[in-house]
Amino acid sequence: MSTITGAVQEAEVAGISAHAVTVTAGGQTILREATLEVPVGKLVAVIGASGSGKSTLLRALAGVLLPAGGTVHVGGVPVRQRMTDVGYVPFGTLVHPELTVREALRYAAELRLPPGTSAADLDARADEVIAALHMGEQADVRMASLSDGQRRRASCGIELVGRPSVLLLDEPATGLDAVLEQRMMELLRGLADEGRGVLLSTHATSSLGLCDVVAVMAPGGELRFVGSPQEMLERFGVQNFDQVYVALALEEPRRPEGGGADRPAPAPPRGARAPRGVAPPLATQARVLARRYAQCTLRNRRQLTILVGQAPVIGLAIGFALPHDILSDQTLGQYYGVMLCFLLLVGAIWLGIIAACREVVRERAILARETAIGVRVDAYLCAKCAVLLPLSAVQVVLLVVPVFVLQPPGAGVSGDVQMLAVCVAASWAAVAMGLWLSAAVTSSDQATSSVPLVLIPQLLLAGAIIPLATMIAPLKLVANLTVSRWALTGLGSAMHLDTRLSGDIGTVTGFDPTFYSVPVPLTIGILAGGMLIMLSAAGFRLDRGLVR
Numbered sequence: 132m133s134t135i136t137g138a139v140q141e142a143e144v145a146g147i148s149a150h151a152v153t154v155t156a157g158g159q160t161i162l163r164e165a166t167l168e169v170p171v172g173k174l175v176a177v178i179g180a181s182g183s184g185k186s187t188l189l190r191a192l193a194g195v196l197l198p199a200g201g202t203v204h205v206g207g208v209p210v211r212q213r214m215t216d217v218g219y220v221p222f223g224t225l226v227h228p229e230l231t232v233r234e235a236l237r238y239a240a241e242l243r244l245p246p247g248t249s250a251a252d253l254d255a256r257a258d259e260v261i262a263a264l265h266m267g268e269q270a271d272v273r274m275a276s277l278s279d280g281q282r283r284r285a286s287c288g289i290e291l292v293g294r295p296s297v298l299l300l301d302e303p304a305t306g307l308d309a310v311l312e313q314r315m316m317e318l319l320r321g322l323a324d325e326g327r328g329v330l331l332s333t334h335a336t337s338s339l340g341l342c343d344v345v346a347v348m349a350p351g352g353e354l355r356f357v358g359s360p361q362e363m364l365e366r367f368g369v370q371n372f373d374q375v376y377v378a379l380a381l382e383e384p385r386r387p388e389g390g391g392a393d394r395p396a397p398a399p400p401r402g403a404r405a406p407r408g409v410a411p412p413l414a415t416q417a418r419v420l421a422r423r424y425a426q427c428t429l430r431n432r433r434q435l436t437i438l439v440g441q442a443p444v445i446g447l448a449i450g451f452a453l454p455h456d457i458l459s460d461q462t463l464g465q466y467y468g469v470m471l472c473f474l475l476l477v478g479a480i481w482l483g484i485i486a487a488c489r490e491v492v493r494e495r496a497i498l499a500r501e502t503a504i505g506v507r508v509d510a511y512l513c514a515k516c517a518v519l520l521p522l523s524a525v526q527v528v529l530l531v532v533p534v535f536v537l538q539p540p541g542a543g544v545s546g547d548v549q550m551l552a553v554c555v556a557a558s559w560a561a562v563a564m565g566l567w568l569s570a571a572v573t574s575s576d577q578a579t580s581s582v583p584l585v586l587i588p589q590l591l592l593a594g595a596i597i598p599l600a601t602m603i604a605p606l607k608l609v610a611n612l613t614v615s616r617w618a619l620t621g622l623g624s625a626m627h628l629d630t631r632l633s634g635d636i637g638t639v640t641g642f643d644p645t646f647y648s649v650p651v652p653l654t655i656g657i658l659a660g661g662m663l664i665m666l667s668a669a670g671f672r673l674d675r676g677l678v679r
């Protein structure tokens with residue numbers, strides 16, 4: 132049988148220990164002074180009623196949640212300084228459905244193994260983990276096509292690739308049938324026997340006999356008991372593991388015992404070990420993440436077709452909506468010129484926001500995990516931009532060309548090119564806005580339903596429906612901060628609307644020719660600046676929002 136023993140021995144291994152860890156949330160204590168140790172070579176299970184705090188304990192141990200009190204150490208060093216030593220598999224699966232198992236593990240290896248690891252070693256590491264997980268047959272199957280149990284194993288493999296000395300798994304057996312559950316527990320037993328500390332939370336009791344230690348959580352976040360499976364049966368006065376839940380429900384709330392808070396803090400081992408992991412440099416991270424994102428985007432054919440396909444449809448709709456040859460009309464053409472610019476920018480902003488608004492939030496859990504092992508948020512956002520910006524440039528070309536064919540703006544080739552450039556800049560700023568939105572929400576549904584909140588002000592404040600000159604001063608100030616206002620100025624300037632707008636039409640509509648007399652490169656520069664500001668805001672939001 133393949134093992135990953137050699138890999139574990141290469142690194143200094145150390146167990147994880149929590150002392151008197153307390154977690155509060157929403158004004159309540161959800162974990163009370165929990166003390167627990169997971170030494171290397173041991174398999175530890177945390178059981179307990181739903182809502183008793185098992186996941187909270189794991190998150191605190193994994194360092195993804197900051198406890199209100201107590202300490203968590205790996206090899207004597209605070210866990211937050213040794214995140215790369217801890218493999219954490221939250222409930223559910225942290226995988227990209229578009230990738231195969233081999234590809235996912237290969238990317239994980241690139242992000243987790245030391246910089247400079249050769250391509251052959253990265254491949255070998257992915258193969259080694261596939262073999263250890265007995266997933267040879269599924270190695271080239273996409274995650275989306277795997278069963279739940281197989282996906283869980285693959286999630287576990289993604290963490291194992293980095294050779295963690297501690298592995299924490301939140302309910303890895305939930306939803307598996309009895310046979311698969313037994314196999315999962317045997318796999319975890321094997322991983323512990325190979326020399327790492329393994330902790331899992333579980334509701335399943337049939338395989339608890341495989342564990343060295345069982346920790347029992349009682350409602351209210353109280354760690355009621357820590358000991359061997361046999362000691363647990365004796366402590367609760369029951370014959371089998373299932374009955375522990377019944378006995379626990381009948382007990383009064385009380386202070387922890389066994390491994391609870393009464394124990395003194397475990398002394399850090401002498402010569403506490405330094406963190407092992409050194410994350411790859413920013414550029415390498417950005418490259419790996421961009422490759423992975425591009426691969427996932429290209430594989431998601433239906434989504435890509437919708438994104439790209441809607442651009443010419445919107446373009447044709449704009450082109451046909453305007454009356455034929457109206458732009459050459461001496462009077463109305465000026466008004467329709469403004470409308471043409473407005474519709475183009477609305478299309479460009481729409482395409483940018485829609486392409487980006489779900490792209491962070493849908494992999495938020497993966498990002499949280501990867502930032503914990505050293506992936507940088509700026510590398511992540513660069514990778515998003517490396518894919519989304521070219522994609523939205525293509526969309527904008529497909530939007531603009533039908534419009535120009537059906538309604539030539541009459542600004543000459545250089546004017547057309549400038550208009551195209553402004554539309555691209557507006558869509559890129561909108562991509563950044565979409566990424567910020569995606570970073571600020573917590574679900575894809577929230578992202579989609581929040582799009583009008585950012586889009587409607589862009590429509591109202593552009594200066595086409597309500598001319599800027601007629602706005603009250605505070606609104607004018609806000610309008611000057613919108614993408615659409617500068618895109619309209621840029622497009623109108625490229626179309627020479629300043630000279631085309633006559634006083635008559637201005638009197639009727641409120642349009643001001645000076646609004647369109649800004650150099651086009653300046654408007655593009657302003658849009659680019661806006662894009663950078665919004666990307667920074669997205670990065671700031673992610674930096675603050677991923678770890679509590």
Ligand SMILES: Nc1ncnc2c1ncn2[C@@H]1O[C@H](COP(=O)(O)OP(=O)(O)OP(=O)(O)O)[C@@H](O)[C@H]1O
Nearest residue numbers: 156157161179180181182183184185186187188332
């Ligand atoms: N962010 C939060 N804000 C408020 N309460 C929270 C938060 N996270 C968890 N809780 C509460 O803390 C308690 C423990 O939650 P936790 O998810 O750790 O329980 P669990 O034992 O893992 O449950 P299950 O077995 O159902 O997964 C629950 O009552 C939960 O509602």
